[in-house]
Amino acid sequence: MKTKILAGLLALTVVTGVEQGAALAAETSENREVTVSRIDVEDTIDAAEATNTAIAQEAEKDDKQPVASKESAKDKSKENKAKKKAPLKTKQTKKAPLTIEGDELFFDDASGEVHATGNVVVTQTPDTMLTKELRGNTKATEVWIDGEATMIQPEMATKMVGHTVHYNYATKLGTMADAKGMVGNERVAGKNMQFFPDKLISHEATMTRCPAKVPDYHISATKVEIWPGDKLIAYNAKVWIKNTVIYSVGVYQRSLRKEEGNEMPQINYSTSDGLSVQQYYEYPLTNNWALATNQAYYTKQGYRPQYSLIDREDKYRFRIQEGHFRDDSSNWVKKEPEFRFDWYQQRIGQTVWSYKFTAIYGKWRDNAKTSWHQDYALYFTRDPIKLSDSLTWYIGTGYEIVRESYNGSRVNTMTFNTSFYKTVSPKLTVWTGYNYTQNTKNLFDYDKNDVGREWVNGITYTLDRMNTISYSKSYDLQYKRTHADTFTWVRNLHCWTLTLNYVKYKDHSNSNSFNWNLSLARW
Incomplete structure (x- = not known):
């Protein structure tokens, strides 16, 4: 017979050193063992505080109720009925109870010792332990497993399998x-x-x-x-x-x-820069601070290293970086150095909107000029809107201020981006979008939007599990002409990804470009 024990007495014994608890334990329990299939242990206080502080508590008495047992323990169980207590109330935030289940579970309510066999499941939401046999102690909230066990911790995105396990659910x-x-x-x-x-x-x-x-x-x-x-x-x-x-x-x-x-070398090729090999390395200084470098060599550009001092916090990242930097359109700038602050995307209260903020100040240099560059950008995104099971709408908008010491300029720019993605079939996706940039006349070409009012349409088709192809057309609504056609092929090389990309420009803003990239597959 399956039995559930909401052991208020066990909750009390978690608080060690309380005279009232000892008295109640002596009054309501004798040293005995029962056989059940489930035990719930209410963990009512923080474990670290429990080991140092005795907390006075009051127990609310409930009706007496016998503990169910197997036939071999019936007579003994009748003579030693346990008084079931309500979980104790404390000022601390109540944690999830520890639950032990199994095909057979032997339990001594005086010592707290547990022995479980069969399909054993130990749960303290959201964590779960799976095994065939364990020993444990409900008062110490500890378990010992000699054989194989599986530990699942969703909040840490962890699932581990091993043996010879010792785990304390309080600490x-x-x-x-x-x-x-x-x-x-x-x-x-x-x-x-x-x-x-x-x-x-x-x-x-x-x-x-x-x-x-x-x-x-x-x-x-x-x-x-x-x-x-x-x-x-x-x-x-x-x-x-x-x-x-x-x-x-x-x-x-x-x-x-x-x-x-990542730790693996990257190999790339582009029409403008030639073949390149890059290697990223990072060395920790403290829990949050690190030194980093990206060592890169391009056959057409030569040696182009980057160096950074990085501070990563829960909500933001701060970097001091120096070296040669390249954008997706093969525009280069040298930072000598640059200070960059990134506030990670945060939700605005309980709304469907989130925001992120970036501030940049540094000395930028290209082949023609040098300028102390300032860039402040605030961007808002809305949660995706599911118009149907296969159609999703995305919206974002922002504001940016760019200042340059070279010519004393200040450029204020409003941006707006929206797109619709339609899953036609498991293999076929189509999309259309509109991108608005109020001002594209920045001093540097690096990281600049080429089209102020862009309408882009695209299609992606998965040929098989190894190959995906896509095509997109960028149309300049301001000058009413096609800006670029982009053709992409992505080849799955098991644990690597090869991406080939060809861009054909129609408005003569750039020469046509061909790029390929070999990098680690991202899951």
């Missing part, structure tokens, strides 16, 4: 041997895994995003610290392509945010 500290699994998009394996409230540490570890049995690339390290969704730090790291080490480094840091670089 969120634990260990797992021979662990392997997923942390976000990273495939992580380690001889020993340590769990913390905000991070994981994997010893004798390997990491990759490639799902192959022998990955196309991976990192190995004596220790890797991972803050899910934020960053990782690898110690004594080696970067591999297949079974060959391409380089090694004492300490390596990589951001896990979407827009940041």
Whole structure:
């Protein structure tokens, strides 16, 4: 018979050192063991505070109710009926209860010792532990597992499988041997895994995003610290392509945010710049500060390195950067240096709108001029509007101010962007959009919009799981002429992506361009 125990008494015993709790425990329980299929333990206070402070509490008594047991324990259970208490009320925020379920669960309500077998599930929302057998203690909120176990932590985007597990649900500290699994998009394996409230540490570890049995690339390290969704730090790291080490480094840091670089070399080709090879490297200084460099060589441009000092916080990023920078249209500028502040996208209250802000101040140089450049941009986006199951509407608008010391100019620009995406079939997507830029007459070509009033239409078709093609047409509504036709082919090379792009300009604003890029696949 399945039994659910909302153990108010167990909740009380979490608060160690309370005389009232000891008295109630002595009054309502004897040292005995019962067999049940589920136990709920109310975790009513912060574990760290519980170990240092005895909190006086009042227990609200409920009706007496016997604990259900198997036939072999019926007589003993009748003689020792447990008094069921309501969960205790405290000033602390109540946490999710710890629930242990299994095909067979042996429980001593005096000591808190638990032994579960069968299909065992341990839950403290939203975290889940799955195994076949465990030992534990409800008062210490700890579990021990000798065999295989699966740990699922949705808030940390983590799912690990291993054995010899010890985990404390109050402190969120634990260990797992021979662990392997997923942390976000990273495939992580380690001889020993340590769990913390905000991070994981994997010893004798390997990491990759490639799902192959022998990955196309991976990192190995004596220790890797991972803050899910934020960053990782690898110690004594080696970067591999297949079974060959391409380089090694004492300490390596990589951001896990979407827009940041990665540890693998990138190979590119463009008509204007020729063949290029780039390598990004980042070294941690503190928890938030890091030094970074992107070493790049172009056959038509030569050596073009970048250097940065970066501060990453929860809501913003600040960078001091110097070097040669290239935009998507092959326009170059040298920053000597530049100070950049990025306020990450934030929702405006409970509305459907979000905003982000960027401020730039620095010395810019190109082949013709040098200027102290200032750029302040505020941009708003609305949540996508689902017009139907297959049609989505996107809207964004912003305002930008650009100042230049070279000619004393100030350019104020309003922007508006909207687009509709239609999924015609699982293989076919079409879109149309309108982009408005009030003023395109900036001093530098770098990062400048070429078309003030643009109407763009496009189509993407997936030929098979390895190949996708797309075509888009940019039309200049101001001058009533086609600006550019863009043809793209994306080839899936398993754990790498090859992108070929050809742009044919119709308004003679640029010469035609051909580009290709070989980079890690992004999942």
